[in-house]
Amino acid sequence: MRAWIAGGVSAALIAGVLVAAGVGAQNAEAASPAPGFTVAPQKDLVAGEDLSLELTFTSAGAAAGDQYNVSAGLVIPAGVTYVGASAGMTAPKIYAAGKEFTTAQDCAAIGLEAGSAGKCRVPAGKQYLVFENITDLPVGAKQQATVTLRPNAQTFPVGTTALDIVGSAYTSNDPSRLPQFPGSTAKGSGTTSAPGISKTNVPVKAFRVAKSEPSPEGELLRGIHDHTTTYTLRISHTAEGDLSNTQVTDFLPAGLEFLGTGGIDHTTNANGAQGAVEYPGAARLTATPAPAGGTGAAGAASSVETIKADQALADQYGLEVGKVYTKVTWNLGTLLGLGDPRDTTAGVKQNYASAPGTSGVFEIRYRAGIPLFENTLDFGATTPSATSGDQAANLDNNRGASTRHGISGDPYSAQTQRNVAAVSGSYAGKKTESSAAHSVDAVDVRLLKSVSTKPNPDPANASDWSRNASFTQGQIASYRLNIATSEYVGATQGGAPDRLVDDMADGVCPAFPAGTAITGGGSTPKLTQGGIDNPGAPMSASDWNAMLADRGVSSDCSWPSTHTPASDLKLAGATLTSLSYNPSNGHFSIELALAPADALAAPNREHNVVYTVMQSASYTEDDGQSGATSSGDRVTNNAKVTLTTDARPELDGIVSKEGAKADGREHAADDSSATLEAALSGMQKRVLPRDAAGQTTAANVASATGWVD
Template identity: 30%
Template sequence: MAALVVTALVASLVTVVGLRQAPPAAAGNDGSLAFTLGAPDSVLYGDDIAVTLTAGNPTGPSDGYNLSWRVVLPVGVSFVSSPAGNPAVHTDSPAPGQTTLVFENTDDLQIGVTRTLDLTVRPSLATYPVGSTVQLEAGAYMSGDVRLIPDFDATGAHVDNGDTVAFATALATTRIEAIEITKVEPNAEAELLRGVHAEWTTYSLTVSNNHVNPTGSIVVDDYLPAGVEFLSCGSVDNTSATPVTNPSGAGTEEYPGSGPLGNGVVPTDPTGGPTAVCVQPDVVSTVSLAADAIAPGSAPGVYTHVRWDLTDDAGDPLFGRAMTPSEQVEIMYAAGIPLRENALFATPPGGLAEIANLDNNTGPLTRDEQQWENWAVASGIYHPGVADLATSDTDSEIVIAEDLSIHKTVDTGSFLQGTTPRWTLVIETGEYRSAASLVVTDTLPDGQCPLLASGDSENPSQPLTGECDNALVGAPAPTVAGVITDPDSVTENADGTYTIVWNSLRDLVPDDELVVAYSSHVRTDYQENFVADRPVVGGDSFVNTVAITGDTTPISWTDPVDPNPVDLDRAFELDTPDASAASMTSAVIVIDKSISVPTAPGVPLDCDTASWTSATPPTPDVSPWAYRPGDRVCYR
């Protein structure tokens, strides 16, 4: 963060009397100010509520100044803190028991700019028990004149007297819950390569209890959609017949040579914590459910229903007891995307034999870019023996099936002029298809240029700045699989972006990976028609996108008697796609302006030895330590 320090001395305060023009017409809540009030749908009993107010000035009609915010807290909710500092607090306003908070003049809001205000509020335990809701009201107000601040009266109510050019308000509601379940699947961009042998993943289910009272009889129900195979804790294959995906007609492998399910499958906590356990479920059954049967928004179809009663067996994490206040319990399991979807069993095998069982994988072939939503429900009895309130919570996680995927990352989330971010592209194939004729197209945003192993990446027909010549910059060169290799083509575009293409990459076999990396240089200026436009400054952001296409071919099997290979998946496909992106932002320059603390009456003020504050000094009617006409004032 950069800081600009300016010291000024004002010899005296004087009163200027003049004429003021009539104020403009009062503002309307006309939508010219974009505003949202963000609060979580639910929090645990005893938790604070984190609130985010967001105001934007997308199209004007004018720049906005002196952005101010107003928040109305209902009865029983108190202000805790805000990075913006302490607001003006108006109690019993606008009604008895309510509290109005006013944050004045926190930002300017020029056209195209968005600002946020974060704060934390605390619901009273007595006023908001489990099952209740907290409703917050908030608004944002901006002036069209740099010298005017939106007005609020002594009760915190907005006064629409012409000092406000635009405003907007919104409501948000948060439920108070006894328990919460959080479902996690770790793959980047929710993409999961198809495969149940080498491309499986780990799902984590964390049940969190409230911070005040116990919750007992905890049960977790998980619903895996038809395109996701439940592998539990690994090391098991309950397939009893030759799957329809295996044309050999022998054995229980998904396809010839695949090996059994569960080999090498060891679930690993995707949250990075040490507490997750993989426990044997109590129920595993394939079911057909109607829309919204699990929760509002759940799709109809076939699911593998898995249930864990976390209190009934000696190996369970809550055996024989209730969850204590603030306790968390995390369980996990493995799963993957098979060749074919699960269907209902003609005759269910009973017990837990539906774990890792391909006998019912007779549905349609799964395919690239399919989305599968996996649901989880935690239930229990809140405050057993006292409230005895049945309670539950729901969460879901979506995975997108992939045969060919690309993921982009950058080695830093922030940038400065002259720095050289390093971008990494990871290309992978799933278990069931190979990929050839790969074309990777990377779009580097305006304000940066790629650095090559040889040559300057700027348009050679235009004057060169030297910013894009790696012989001068000295960043790591581009690589493919760790070998220094320039892209096949690099094009500087008139809008300042670069189109970078790799089209001679090696073919990928199933379960393969290829890593491409390159460096870029953050330029001094954005470019327009190959000349400097405006400088790259604090608060800017870059989004770097990449896309890949490739021709994918299914794995196949050749019968020893018939030499014609049999495709085990969908036929050859041209231009299987995927895309990814990574973003960076620059630090915002902050001006820290302070005013000298008033001295006692009769004591001269020396700017060299003054004490400083960012708070507004008191007025003479409030404190003798106040400024009066004729006093010396120092600013820094």
């Protein structure tokens, strides 16, 4: 059985319900261009684990037209067992080394070798998996599937380079025919595409490291006292044997302060001029809490050292040459494959081929935050030694550039803080390593947009809101804009370029009740046609409503809305400045003003704006969609905010040793989106094999038996 998205896909599929293996002479010339095809392995396969391959099939475009019955072949080494595949894929036919196929394909290109009499042959030491009738590819479509394999850990140990995979994918331009290629059941129909080919080598490692941090949308508010965050390094290691000289290293960029496991402060002269605290009235860093979830397996770091990245480090870890980093190291010594006391998940050796191995897993956690100024190599008179740990939670060397959001003159120019973690060690005398990177943007103004389809959702209840919700025609949805300021600034909405706007994609329209608060007073917002960035002349409410009616927009979105009950609708936390409609793409735009105006005027403030929309029954303009809103459709709205930020008074006159100012005024901007998505309808696709003459009968078609997945 296949599950399909309704809409543009369904018409192609309905035509292809009867699929035959086909008979007749083989046609050596491809009937259509090759589909796009990639075989992507999981990140850092650890010895003993199962290997996950993601297969991606992409339409060859308009030149190919709709393509059907996608099929694929995978040439993999012997000593690898097929485990399973994602829903929609049946078990493959598996051909051993030496099997030959009559074909016109370029054997070497698809991972096979030339055999006898022009045939293709599965090479020695290889096996060939053939998957048929996986999916369909209408023009512009992309489909994905997953295949799971189990490499023998003894045959493919840590450090092997022998795990090569060659994949080939094929389509048919006839919905009733399977593609014909080596190993397929089709006998040749002249409807088969050229092959899409993908080759990959999968290194086998002893480690895998994953790095995470919980800031929503990858945005971390500045402030090493009030907005610290927890970084987690999750290390998986093979259970097939022990590792020695195990070491975890993390490189934090200059704009990210390493605060260790919390509760420590080695500052003596912050910013090179401020004494024990970052600014007057600030707390000592001893108030830093422990990492969320605890410190993990390693505890305090073995060494903390401020360095400048050279070319070798840049090449190895993707650091920037000449930039300052805090290098944090945990020396873990011997790591037992089985039964290491630091593991939170115990490792299990592979039992090939019946059971996979399970990697041992442990975690390291630490606190970090965004300070006023970047770290430098200059600690003043004395630089603490790396092994003392005194370079952690130490603001003495925060003498560099400002980390401020918008400092470059571009309100959107939040500074990205990218850090890289690596784990290394020796396994059976060979060095092995894995690395991972994580980035956050350092912001002073953060906007998080979310959506709810609950009646009258609570703005303060996080469980009522999400970035994605289900679209239902004719129902009200609510959007929430959560805006927050950092420890170092307050924010207000002044004149240009300050603004708070939402661009609503075709498929929803704003629904505001009578009595909605209007910016500057009055009973009607500014109403225009043409879009909020290029509005036409203001129009009256009656002209606005007539224009929307002509476009087929529900009167629920007229001004004011006619929706009943009116209690379903709201605007809270802001006043309404303007509404605009763009007939060229069906988008509505709204402009809002914060209410109260000083809602974010102080540091560490948070404010919610909530407003309602109608989920439309149809699109009002093409905009890449057509007709009624339907199953699987996605409507994404994008909100933007630009505010004036003023540094807190305690920062007046504070300047880093390199001359960066902490005080003053800037503009800071952010954006965020939320999506409504209609649930998918579905259909089943099954195959009715043809008889030896390539025929089906009405009785066969009508019968419930004989059809296969």
